Amino acid sequence: MKRISTIALTTFAAAGLLMTGCDKKSGGKGISLQNVGSDTMVNLAQAWAEAYHGVKPEVAVEVLGGGSGTGITRLIDGTCDIANSSRKLEKEEEEKATAKYGGKHPIEHVVGFDALAIYVHPSNPITEISIEQLSEIYKEGGKFAKWSDLGVTMPAGQDEIVRASRQSNSGTYHYFREAVVGKKADFKKGSRDMNGSKEVVDLVSTTPTAIGFSGIGYKTDKVKVVKVSKKTGEPSVAPSIKTTLDKTYPIARPMFMYVSPTAKPEAEEYIKWLLTAPGQKIVIESGYVPLPEFAPKDAQ
Amino acid sequence: MTGSRSKFSTYGEKAIELLIRMCGMSAIFFVFAIFFFVFREGAPILASKEFGLGEFLTSTDWYPTSMSNVRFGTLALLMGTLSVTGVAMLIAVPFGLGAAIFISEFCTGKLREILKIIIELLAAIPSIVWGFIGLTVMNPLIQKVFHVPVGLNVLNAGILLALMGIPVIVSVGEDALKAVPDSYREGALALGATRWQITWRVLLPAAKNGLLAAVLLGVGRAVGETMAVLMATGHSVQVPHSVFDSCRTLTATIAAELGEASEGSPHYRVLFLIGILLFTITFIVNLTADLVVKGIRKK
Numbered sequence: 001m002k003r004i005s006t007i008a009l010t011t012f013a014a015a016g017l018l019m020t021g022c023d024k025k026s027g028g029k030g031i032s033l034q035n036v037g038s039d040t041m042v043n044l045a046q047a048w049a050e051a052y053h054g055v056k057p058e059v060a061v062e063v064l065g066g067g068s069g070t071g072i073t074r075l076i077d078g079t080c081d082i083a084n085s086s087r088k089l090e091k092e093e094e095e096k097a098t099a100k101y102g103g104k105h106p107i108e109h110v111v112g113f114d115a116l117a118i119y120v121h122p123s124n125p126i127t128e129i130s131i132e133q134l135s136e137i138y139k140e141g142g143k144f145a146k147w148s149d150l151g152v153t154m155p156a157g158q159d160e161i162v163r164a165s166r167q168s169n170s171g172t173y174h175y176f177r178e179a180v181v182g183k184k185a186d187f188k189k190g191s192r193d194m195n196g197s198k199e200v201v202d203l204v205s206t207t208p209t210a211i212g213f214s215g216i217g218y219k220t221d222k223v224k225v226v227k228v229s230k231k232t233g234e235p236s237v238a239p240s241i242k243t244t245l246d247k248t249y250p251i252a253r254p255m256f257m258y259v260s261p262t263a264k265p266e267a268e269e270y271i272k273w274l275l276t277a278p279g280q281k282i283v284i285e286s287g288y289v290p291l292p293e294f295a296p297k298d299a300q
Numbered sequence: 301m302t303g304s305r306s307k308f309s310t311y312g313e314k315a316i317e318l319l320i321r322m323c324g325m326s327a328i329f330f331v332f333a334i335f336f337f338v339f340r341e342g343a344p345i346l347a348s349k350e351f352g353l354g355e356f357l358t359s360t361d362w363y364p365t366s367m368s369n370v371r372f373g374t375l376a377l378l379m380g381t382l383s384v385t386g387v388a389m390l391i392a393v394p395f396g397l398g399a400a401i402f403i404s405e406f407c408t409g410k411l412r413e414i415l416k417i418i419i420e421l422l423a424a425i426p427s428i429v430w431g432f433i434g435l436t437v438m439n440p441l442i443q444k445v446f447h448v449p450v451g452l453n454v455l456n457a458g459i460l461l462a463l464m465g466i467p468v469i470v471s472v473g474e475d476a477l478k479a480v481p482d483s484y485r486e487g488a489l490a491l492g493a494t495r496w497q498i499t500w501r502v503l504l505p506a507a508k509n510g511l512l513a514a515v516l517l518g519v520g521r522a523v524g525e526t527m528a529v530l531m532a533t534g535h536s537v538q539v540p541h542s543v544f545d546s547c548r549t550l551t552a553t554i555a556a557e558l559g560e561a562s563e564g565s566p567h568y569r570v571l572f573l574i575g576i577l578l579f580t581i582t583f584i585v586n587l588t589a590d591l592v593v594k595g596i597r598k599k
C-alpha cells in the first residue's frame with residue numbers, strides 16, 4: 001500500500017511539476033498532430049491548422065505556444081510531433097534528439113521567414129537604429145541606458161530606456177542574443193522579460209520610453225517600427241517582404257518546423273501542404289514573409 | 301437481528317476506522333514524497349563543480365541559459381519575492397485585521413453574514429484572473445497615478461497579493477477574536493470601557509497570538525503565489541530599489557523556465573533547488589504560525 005501510494009504520488013507530482021500535459025492520443029477515426037513551440041509562430045500555426053481542417057478534415061492539428069525552447073524540449077522528450085522554432089536547433093539539442101531516436105534526426109523544414117522588428121512608442125521621435133546601438137542598449141555592460149545617449153530627445157521628458165525582452169525559452173530571445181547582443185554576450189539585467197511577443201508589443205504601446213523586439217507579425221497601430229542598419233551611419237532598412245528576401249534587412253530569420261522522426265506520416269504531409277501556394281498565402285496574411293517563390297510579384 | 305448488527309458494527313467500524321486512518325496518514329506520505337521528489341531532482345547539482353552554493357544564495361546574476369558564462373545567482377529573485385510579499389503585507393495586515401475586528405466586534409446580523417460571504421468570494425478568484433487584472437487594469441492605473449514608465453512592478457504585484465491574502469487574514473483573525481471568552485468583554489463593559497477601548501485594550505492583547513498566526517498564514521500565501529506575480533511584476537531580474545521597480549520572484553522563475561529546461565540539465569536542477577528554497581521559506585513561516593497557534597491553546 002505504501003509503495004503504491006508513493007509511486008502514484010511521485011507520478012502525479014512529476015506530471016504536475018513538469019507540466020507535460022501532451023500525449024499522442026488520436027481520438028476515434030481522426031488523427032491528431034501535436035504542434036508545439038515558438039510564440040512568434042503561434043498565430044501563424046493556428047491559422048494554418050484551421051485552414052488545413054478544410055483541406056483534410058480527418059487530421060486535427062493541435063497548436064500550442066510556449067516558446068521555441070519549449071517546443072524543442074518536447075520534441076526531444078517525444079511528446080509532440082512537430083516543433084515550431086524561430087531559431088535553428090542548437091548542436092547540443094540536435095545530439096540529444098538523435099540519441100533519443102536511436103540515430104534518427106528530427107527533420108528540419110523552413111516554412112517562412114520573419115523580420116525581427118524593433119518596436120518603439122509612436123511618440124518616440126527615433127526613426128532608425130543600428131545593430132551596434134541595440135547591442136549597447138541590451139548587452140551586459142552596454143553603455144546606453146538613456147535615450148539621450150543615442151541623441152534622441154524624448155518629448156515627455158523621461159529619458160531612461162525601458163527595455164522589453166523575452167523569457168529565455170523564447171527563440172526570439174536566442175536569435176536576438178546571437179544576432180544583436182553578441183554571440184558570447186549576455187543580456188543586461190533589469191530588462192522586462194515578457195512571456196510572449198504580444199506582451200512585448202503591449203508594453204511598448206503603453207510605455208513612451210520603451211523599446212522592444214518581436215516578430216513583424218505582431219505589429220499594431222499603437223507601436224512604431226524603426227528602420228535598422230548594420231552599423232551606425234550606414235543606410236537603414238525597414239522590414240518588409242522584399243528587404244527580408246533580398247537580405248538587406250539585417251535581422252531577418254527563417255522560421256523552422258522540426259518533425260519528430262517517429263511522427264505519423266500525416267505530419268510530413270501537413271508540412272508539404274504548408275509549402276504550397278495556399279499555405280504560403282497564409283504566411284503573408286499573418287504578416288510574415290513567405291518562401292521566395294511565393295512572394296508577391298512586386299516584392300520579388 | 302441483533303447478532304448481524306453487532307457484526308456490522310465490529311467489522312464496519314474497523315473498516316471505517318482504517319479508511320480514516322489512511323486518509324490521515326496519506327497527508328504525511330504526500331508531504332514526504334513531494335519533499336523527496338523535489339530534493340532528488342535538485343540535490344545532485346550541489347555536488348557539481350560548476351555550481352557554488354555561495355553564488356546561488358548571494359549573487360544577483362541569473363543567467364541560466366548563457367552561452368559563455370552560466371550563472372545561477374538567486375539573490376535578485378529572492379529580493380523580488382521578499383519585496384512583493386513585504387508590500388502585500390503592509391497593505392493586507394491593516395485591512396485584513398481591520399476587517400476581522402469589524403466583522404467580529406462591530407457588526408451584527410445580516411451585514412455580517414453578507415460581509416463574510418463576500419470576503420470568502422474574494423478568496424475564490426483564481427490567481428490567473430488576478431494576474432489579468434494586474435496586467436490590464438492596474439498597469440495603466442499605476443502609470444497614470446504615479447507617472448512612472450511601467451506599471452508592472454512591485455507595487456502592482458503587492459496590491460494583488462494583498463487582495464489575495466486578505467481573506468485568509470480575515471477569516472483566521474475573526475476566529476481568533478471569537479475565541480476570546482465573552483467574560484472578558486463583559487468584565488471590561490462592567491468597568492465602563494467603551495467599545496473601542498474593549499477592542500484595543502482587551503481583545504487585541506488577548507487574541508494577539510491568533511492574529512499573528514493569521515498574518516503569517518497570509519505571508520505564506522503571498523510567498524508561494526505564482527501566476528499573478530508572473531504577470532504583474534514585469535518579470536525583470538534586478539534587486540528592486542523602490543516599489544515602482546519591476547522585479548522577478550522565485551516562483552515566477554520556476555514557472556517561466558521549467559518548460560524549456562531539459563530534464564537532468566543543471567538549469568533544471570537549479571530550478572528544483574529554488575523549489576527547495578521556497579519550501580524552506582514557507583516551511584519556516586508555517587512552523588512559526590503553528591507554534592504561535594499552539595501558544596494560544598496553552599493559555
